[in-house]
Each structure stands twice: as C-alpha cells, then as structure tokens.
Amino acid sequence: MNTALVSFATGALAWLLVGLLLLTGHPRPRKRWLAVAAGTTALWLGMAAWHSTGQSLFLSTQLLELLRDYAWLVLMARFLAQAGAAGDAVAAARQFRRYLVLFSAFVLFLTSLTVYRYYLARPMLVFGTIDVYIAGYLSMALLGLVMVEQIWRNTRREARRSVKYLCLGIGSLFAYDFYLYSNALLFQGIDPALWQARGFVHVLAIPPLAVAVMRDPGGGLDIFVSRRVVFHTVTLLAAGIYLLAMGAGGYYVRNLGGSWGTVAQVAFLFGAILLLGLLFVSEQLRAKLRVFINKHFFHYKYDYREEWLRFIGMLSTQSDEETLRESVVRGIAEVIGSKGGALWWRVDGRHFEPVAAWNMKLPGNAVLDATDDLAVFLDTEEWVINLEEYRRRPELYRGLALPDWLAEIPRAALIVPLMLRDQLHGFVVLDETPALKSFNWEDCDLLRTLGREAASHLAQLEASQALSEARQFEAFSRLSTYVVHDLKNLIGQLSLVVSNAERHKGNPEFMEDAVRTVAHSVEKMNRLLNHLRGGVTEGQEKGAVELCTLLHDVAETMRNGRPLPEVDCQVRGLRVRANPDRLAAIVGHVVRNAQDATPDDGRVVMRLFKQGGEAVVEVQDTGVGMSEAFIRERLFRPFDTTKGSAGMGVGAHEVREFVRSLGGTVEVLSREGEGTTFRIRLPVSDERENRVQLQVVEGSRTGNGTERQEIAGRRG
Numbered sequence: 001m002n003t004a005l006v007s008f009a010t011g012a013l014a015w016l017l018v019g020l021l022l023l024t025g026h027p028r029p030r031k032r033w034l035a036v037a038a039g040t041t042a043l044w045l046g047m048a049a050w051h052s053t054g055q056s057l058f059l060s061t062q063l064l065e066l067l068r069d070y071a072w073l074v075l076m077a078r079f080l081a082q083a084g085a086a087g088d089a090v091a092a093a094r095q096f097r098r099y100l101v102l103f104s105a106f107v108l109f110l111t112s113l114t115v116y117r118y119y120l121a122r123p124m125l126v127f128g129t130i131d132v133y134i135a136g137y138l139s140m141a142l143l144g145l146v147m148v149e150q151i152w153r154n155t156r157r158e159a160r161r162s163v164k165y166l167c168l169g170i171g172s173l174f175a176y177d178f179y180l181y182s183n184a185l186l187f188q189g190i191d192p193a194l195w196q197a198r199g200f201v202h203v204l205a206i207p208p209l210a211v212a213v214m215r216d217p218g219g220g221l222d223i224f225v226s227r228r229v230v231f232h233t234v235t236l237l238a239a240g241i242y243l244l245a246m247g248a249g250g251y252y253v254r255n256l257g258g259s260w261g262t263v264a265q266v267a268f269l270f271g272a273i274l275l276l277g278l279l280f281v282s283e284q285l286r287a288k289l290r291v292f293i294n295k296h297f298f299h300y301k302y303d304y305r306e307e308w309l310r311f312i313g314m315l316s317t318q319s320d321e322e323t324l325r326e327s328v329v330r331g332i333a334e335v336i337g338s339k340g341g342a343l344w345w346r347v348d349g350r351h352f353e354p355v356a357a358w359n360m361k362l363p364g365n366a367v368l369d370a371t372d373d374l375a376v377f378l379d380t381e382e383w384v385i386n387l388e389e390y391r392r393r394p395e396l397y398r399g400l401a402l403p404d405w406l407a408e409i410p411r412a413a414l415i416v417p418l419m420l421r422d423q424l425h426g427f428v429v430l431d432e433t434p435a436l437k438s439f440n441w442e443d444c445d446l447l448r449t450l451g452r453e454a455a456s457h458l459a460q461l462e463a464s465q466a467l468s469e470a471r472q473f474e475a476f477s478r479l480s481t482y483v484v485h486d487l488k489n490l491i492g493q494l495s496l497v498v499s500n501a502e503r504h505k506g507n508p509e510f511m512e513d514a515v516r517t518v519a520h521s522v523e524k525m526n527r528l529l530n531h532l533r534g535g536v537t538e539g540q541e542k543g544a545v546e547l548c549t550l551l552h553d554v555a556e557t558m559r560n561g562r563p564l565p566e567v568d569c570q571v572r573g574l575r576v577r578a579n580p581d582r583l584a585a586i587v588g589h590v591v592r593n594a595q596d597a598t599p600d601d602g603r604v605v606m607r608l609f610k611q612g613g614e615a616v617v618e619v620q621d622t623g624v625g626m627s628e629a630f631i632r633e634r635l636f637r638p639f640d641t642t643k644g645s646a647g648m649g650v651g652a653h654e655v656r657e658f659v660r661s662l663g664g665t666v667e668v669l670s671r672e673g674e675g676t677t678f679r680i681r682l683p684v685s686d687e688r689e690n691r692v693q694l695q696v697v698e699g700s701r702t703g704n705g706t707e708r709q710e711i712a713g714r715r716g
Contacts (some may be wrong), residue, residue, distance in 0.1 A: 008298060009047035009200030014203045015042035020212070033078055044068040044469050045199055052196075059118045063111065069140050069177075070107045072170055074100065076147040079166075106143070110136045131185065138181035144174030146349060153301055164347065169209035176201050240498065243584040304446070307335055311450055325356030328454040332416060335450065336443060339418045340411070340431035345418075345458065352426060360431060363408040378417040381425035384444040385415040388436060407436040416447045418455035425455045490521045496560045520557065524581070544575040544685055545616055547585055553607045554588045561595040563602050569611040576682045578662050586655040590619045590678045592651075597623030597676065614664070614681045622675040631668050656679075 008648040013040050022035035044064040051057040077099035081092045103524060120437045148171040155163045176198070282644065314331045315324065329341040341361030344352040344366075352368040367373055377383070377400050387406075390397055406412060411432045418426040430450070454543050497514045504510035548569035555565045576583075587606070602622040609616050626635065636656050656666045663683045670676035 002052060004052035004196040004199075005049050007196050008045045009199070011202040012042050012045035012049055015039075015045060018206055018210070030592075031213070033075045034209075037068075037075045040064070040068045040071040041202065043201060048199070059114065062114045062118075065137075066107055066110055066114070066140075069144065070103060072173070073103045073144060073147060073195070076144075076151055076170065077103065079163075080147065080151050103143075106140070110140060113595070131188070131303055133642060134181055134185045138185055141174045141177035142179060145171060145178060148174065163212070164282055165208040165212035169205045169212060172205045172208070173202065174321075185678075197340070225228070256701045285671065307446065311335070311453065315454065324457065326358050328458065329358040329428055332428055332447065332454065333433075333448050334428070335446060336414075336433050336435040337441075338413070338430040338433040341411075342366075343426060343431050344429070345426040346370070355629070360409065360429070366403075366405045366408075366667070368403055368615060372403060374403055374406075374415070375424060378415070378427055380415050382419055382655055384417070384447050386436070386439060387413055387415070389439075393665065399636035416451045418451045418458070419448075420452065420459050422457040425450075425459060428454075455458050479588055484668075487525070492519065494521055502641060517560070528701070542577050544578055545578050545580045547574050547576060547608050548572050550580065550584055551617070554584055554591060557584075557588055557605060558591045558595065561592065562600040563595065563598055563604050565591050565595070565604045565606055568605055568607045574608065574610060575685045576662070577685045579683070582658055586658050587617060587619070587680070589652075589655060591681075594619055594621035594623060594676065597621060597625075599623070602675075610683075612683060615684050617680040619678040620675065621677075625674050625676055626668075626670040626673040627672055632671060635668065 014683050019035050019038035019042055020282070022038060031114075044067065047057060047061050051061045056487050065482070077096055081096040081099065085287050111131050113136050121487065148167045151163065152167050153331075180190065180194050180198070183194060245410070311331045314327050317327075325343050325345070329343050333341040340357075342354055342357040342360045342362055345355045347353045350370055352370065354362050377397070378385075382524040384398065385400075387402075390400070390402070400421045406429070409429060412429050413432045413436060414428065416428045417424055418428065494517070497517055500510065501514065548571070551567050555567050558565050591604060591606065598604055603620075605618075605620045607618040607620065609618075636652050659666050659680055661680065665681045667679040667681070668676065669679070
C-alpha cells in the first residue's frame with residue numbers, strides 16, 4: 001500500500017471539504033481568507049498525493065508548498081494587523097501591506113532556491129554542511145510560529161477564547177514543518193516517514209481550526225444539517241452495512257453449500273433484500289430510528305422550523321370549517337407520529353363537543369361540561385396530559401378526575417389543550433404513538449405551541465363565519481331601511497292627495513292627478529316588494545336612461561310639493577347606464593330635500609348638461625343652505641337626520657352610494673341663507689346611443705348664465 005498516497009489524498013479531501021464549507025453562508029472577510037488558505041492547502045496536498053504515485057512533480061509540489069505557507073502567513077498577517085491597529089482601519093491596512101511585502105520577498109527568495117535546486121539537481125552548501133534550501137524552508141516554518149506567537153500575544157484576553165484554537169491549528173502545521181526540516185537539516189535529508197505522515201497531520205489540524213471558526217462571531221460557518229438529511233443518510237448507511245454483511249454471509253453460504261452453494265446464495269441474498277424492504281416500510285422501525293437520531297445526533301428532538309412550516313402550511317390551505325378542524329387534528333398528531341385523534345371545541349361557552357375526528361371512533365356521549373375537572377385543569381394548568389403517566393402516577397395531576405367516556409376510546413394516549421388568550425377553547429385527544437417511550441418536556445412544549453396556533457386558526461374561522469352572517473343581516477337591514485325610506489316618501493305623496501281630496505274632490509283634474517299618483521305609488525310599492533323577495537337585482541335592471549326625460553318624470557312626480565321643480569335640459573338625448581327607477585328615486589330624494597329646505601316662494605331647478613365625458617345633473621335651490629362642517633361631517637352619514645322623527649337619515653347616503661356604484665361622483669355646494677347646489681356626475685353610455693343635440697333656447701340662455709354666475713359666486 002502506498003502510504004504517502006493515502007496520507008496526502010486523505011488530507012486533500014479533508015481540506016477541500018473545509019474550503020467548500022467556508023464558502024457557504026454569509027460572505028465574511030475572515031471566512032474568505034481562511035477559505036483561500038484551506039484551498040491552497042488542499043491543492044498542495046493533492047499535488048503531493050499525485051507526486052507520491054511516481055510522477056515527476058517535485059518542482060510543482062514544492063512551489064505549491066510555498067504557496068500554502070504564503071497563504072497561511074497572509075491570513076495571520078491579516079489577523080495580526082487588525083489586532084494591532086485597535087480598530088483603526090487605515091493603520092491596519094498600512095501594517096498589512098508591510099507584512100505582505102516582507103512575506104512576498106521571502107517567498108520569492110525561496111522560490112528561486114527551489115527552482116535553482118531543481119534544475120541543478122544538487123544542493124547548494126554554505127557554512128560547511130548547512131543546506132540553504134532546507135534552511136530556507138525551516139526559516140519559513142519558524143516565521144509561521146513567530147506569527148502565531150504574535151497573534152496570541154497581541155490579542156486581548158477576553159478575545160482569546162476563539163483565537164487559541166486558531167493558533168493551535170495553524171501552529172501545529174508550522175510546528176510539524178519545523179520538526180520535519182530541522183530533522184532534515186540535521187541528518188542531511190528528509191525522513192520519508194515524516195514526509196508521508198504530513199497528510200494525516202494536516203487532517204488532525206482541522207478540528208481546532210473548526211472550533212475557532214465556530215467560536216468566532218465574525219466567521220461562523222452558518223451550516224445547517226436537517227434531520228431529514230441525517231435520517232436518510234443514516235438509513236442508507238445502515239442499509240449499506242446490512243447489504244455488505246449479507247453479501248459476506250452469501251459468500252460463505254456458497255462456499256459451504258457444495259453443489260447447492262450458488263442456489264443457496266441467490267436465495268439467501270433475495271431473502272435478505274426482501275427483509276430489508278420490509279424494514280424500510282415499517283412505520284414502527286422508522287419512528288424508532290427518528291427517536292434514536294433525535295436523541296443521539298441533535299440537541300433538540302425536533303426540527304422546529306420544518307415542523308412549524310408544515311403545520312402552518314396544512315392549516316392555511318383549508319378554507320371551510322370541517323376540513324380545517326380535521327387538519328388541526330391530523331397536523332398535531334403527525335408531529336409525534338400518532339395515527340388518529342379527535343377535536344373537542346367549546347360550544348355556546350358552556351360545554352365542549354367533539355367536532356372532528358381523524359382515524360378515531362368517538363363514543364356517543366363524549367360531551368364535556370366547562371365546569372368538569374378536565375376542562376378546569378386544562379384551562380388553569382395548560383398541561384399536555386399523558387394518560388399512561390396519569391395511570392402510573394396520578395399524584396402528578398393533583399387529583400384530576402377524567403370523564404368516563406374517555407375510557408371508551410381504546411387507544412387514547414394524550415390530551416392537548418387548545419388555548420387562546422389564556423382561555424381554553426378546545427382540546428385534542430391523540431392516539432398511541434411510539435414517541436411516548438421518550439415523551440418529555442420538549443414534546444409538551446411543541447404540542448402546546450401547536451395547540452395555541454390551532455386555536456387561533458379555528459377562532460379566526462369562527463369569527464369569519466360570524467362576520468359573514470353579520471354582513472348578510474346588515475345587507476338585509478340596509479335594504480329594509482332603504483325600502484322603508486322609499487315607502488315614507490310614497491306615504492308622503494299619498495298623504496298630500498288625502499289632505500287635498502276634501503277641497504278638490506269635485507275637480508276632475510285633481511281626481512285625474514290623484515289617480516295617477518296612486519297608480520304610481522302602487523307600482524313603486526310592488527317593485528319594492530320584489531326587491532325584498534330577492535327576485536330582481538339592480539344590476540339586472542340596468543339600461544340606457546335618457547336623462548332629460550327622467551328629469552321631467554321626476555318633476556311630474558314631485559309637483560305635489562312646493563316650490564314646483566323646474567327643468568332646464570341644456571342637452572337632449574343624453575343617456576347613462578343605470579336602473580331607471582333607482583336613479584329617478586335618488587334624484588327625487590334630492591328634489592324633495594330641496595323643497596323641504598326652500599320656502600314656497602323660492603326656486604328649485606333641475607339642470608342637465610354635459611361636461612367632458614360625464615353627464616351632470618344639478619339640483620339647485622334657494623333654501624336655507626348648509627354649513628361646510630355639516631356637509632363634511634353629517635350630510636352623508638347614515639342614520640343622521642335633522643328632521644327629527646320624520647326622517648331616517650339614509651337618503652343622502654343612499655344617493656352617494658348609488659351614484660358611486662354607477663362610477664359617478666356627488667358634489668355639494670352650499671352657503672347658509674343662500675341655497676344649495678347638489679351636483680351628480682355620471683359617466684355617459686356609448687356615444688352611438690346618445691346622439692346628443694344641444695338645445696339652444698334664447699330665452700333660457702340668459703337665465704342659465706345668471707344661475708352659473710350665482711353658483712360660481714357661492715363656490716368662491
């Protein structure tokens with residue numbers, strides 16, 4: 001066996017692995033310098049291994065050895081400059097450059113000696129028997145030891161905890177080189193045994209350097225080995241050892257089996273592989289292997305990051321209550337390898353009922369009152385109850401009495417509380433698991449933490465469902481409020497007809513108008529009933545509404561109020577996409593409010609014009625007006641009214657919300673004592689439907705201009 005080859009090859013692989021590990025994680029200066037030194041060391045050891053096979057690579061090996069020494073010296077110079085400069089970056093850089101010049105000159109000198117010796121094939125002797133070539137390498141090792149001593153001496157005492165391992169690792173390399181070359185200088189040649197051992201010596205120097213890197217806060221490796229990787233690695237290693245053992249057994253079976261040897265070997269190996277496959281699929285064996293790995297390879301039993309992400313991912317993908325509850329049980333059970341479980345959840349705040357189960361059959365009477373011992377114990381202590389421990393040592397549970405139905409669950413093993421804001425909202429009963437044999441505080445803490453997270457998800461789902469129901473009731477209540485508001489307006493119209501009937505019942509025009517008003521009210525109430533029954537939606541009723549015609553219809557409907565509304569259509573044929581009844585209702589509401597706020601001798605004008613791509617409907621009155629504070633704070637607030645018991649305070653809010661649903665906006669211009677302009681902007685429908693014609697009326701143009709000036713004056 002080529003000892004030198006094995007030694008140097010082992011060292012090369014080990015240092016190559018160290019260099020690759022140092023390149024992982026966050027890029028830090030110390031790690032980069034150390035990775036360079038480790039890489040050059042691995043390169044030199046690899047070349048030495050190749051040279052040991054008989055290749056003529058003496059010059060390359062020696063030059064790479066000088067490069068290795070130079071890399072370690074530069075690394076130590078970096079540390080020494082930083083330690084000596086005491087935080088001054090400029091001084092540290094200046095000191096580092098000095099070291100760099102000194103080391104570079106010395107390495108160049110040794111390089112020239114090495115090349116000279118290689119090409120002359122004889123040593124250069126001075127002072128009798130001293131070989132300058134060997135003395136140069138000995139000086140390099142001595143220089144390395146001096147640098148190690150300087151690093152140790154210049155490091156503060158409180159920082160020597162990690163530096164001592166760095167000095168030990170690097171110092172051991174140069175100390176061995178010093179011994180190697182001093183022996184060579186003494187005996188006029190390098191000892192082959194000492195040379196062959198250099199690879200193994202370099203491997204032994206790795207552990208103290210690894211400890212130094214781990215303890216250095218600026219140079220940690222940031223290496224993470226997951227339990228899954230360790231589990232599969234150990235499994236494959238065990239399988240490999242098993243197959244090797246079975247292969248050896250098959251070899252002896254064949255040799256001892258005579259004429260049946262080959263057949264017996266094949267049968268033996270097939271049975272061994274089949275047994276290995278059965279062991280691989282055994283859940284119990286896999287669970288025991290996980291426990292063994294967690295116990296002997298890791299400080300903690302669980303990979304908390306992986307368990308937490310798995311559990312959160314399982315819960316976050318469920319949207320309905322039934323699947324979420326089952327996922328809670330399954331997620332908690334799978335953490336400790338349990339094959340079943342059930343969830344009890346608080347109902348009506350008085351008792352706990354089973355609401356979900358996974359691979360577990362529940363007794364029919366499994367209901368727990370909130371005042372029972374188990375519920376009170378879980379609520380006050382937040383303990384994970386180990387039923388096996390409870391039966392073995394009941395005194396640990398302070399006289400806890402379990403419900404009778406729990407004994408009817410044949411393999412119940414654990415009870416996990418689900419706490420939210422320090423209050424018990426539910427609990428999970430888990431089936432037996434192999435992890436019970438090593439069940440400890442770490443299992444309890446993890447289960448309690450998962451229980452809290454599960455309770456949060458379940459409570460959030462309940463809150464979402466309650467909010468959805470509340471929104472449905474709110475929508476129904478809002479619809480009812482709007483319907484009542486419209487009914488109030490219709491009742492007002494009918495009341496005017498009734499109050500005037502006694503005086504004008506002999507007037508045919510009044511009777512005709514009264515019949516028309518009653519018919520309109522009946523038609524409107526029928527449509528409101530359809531809305532309440534949910535038979536028709538506003539979105540299905542949308543159509544092209546000609547605004548000028550709509551304003552005339554509104555004026556006709558509101559003619560029973562005072563002052564009579566006027567209509568000024570500056571454009572005709574202007575259409576918008578809307579529900580005609582709802583649009584007429586909101587414009588009518590604005591007109592009704594204007595009439596209520598304006599004396600009988602005042603004016604209420606409905607005006608229509610186009611501005612940009614929008615249709616603008618203005619309702620202008622000369623009434624009492626409103627303050628800016630009232631418009632900003634109260635006008636559009638629902639259920640806020642200035643009409644006392646006669647109003648509901650939803651009209652203006654409904655106007656704004658309906659206009660917004662059409663993609664429009666509402667503007668209000670008002671001054672107290674002067675009047676109000678209510679401006680509704682709506683996007684016009686397709687221009688091909690509109691065919692807008694400007695209406696130029698000489699008599700109205702002057703009046704319109706006067707009103708424009710009035711509005712502008714109010715806005716100013």
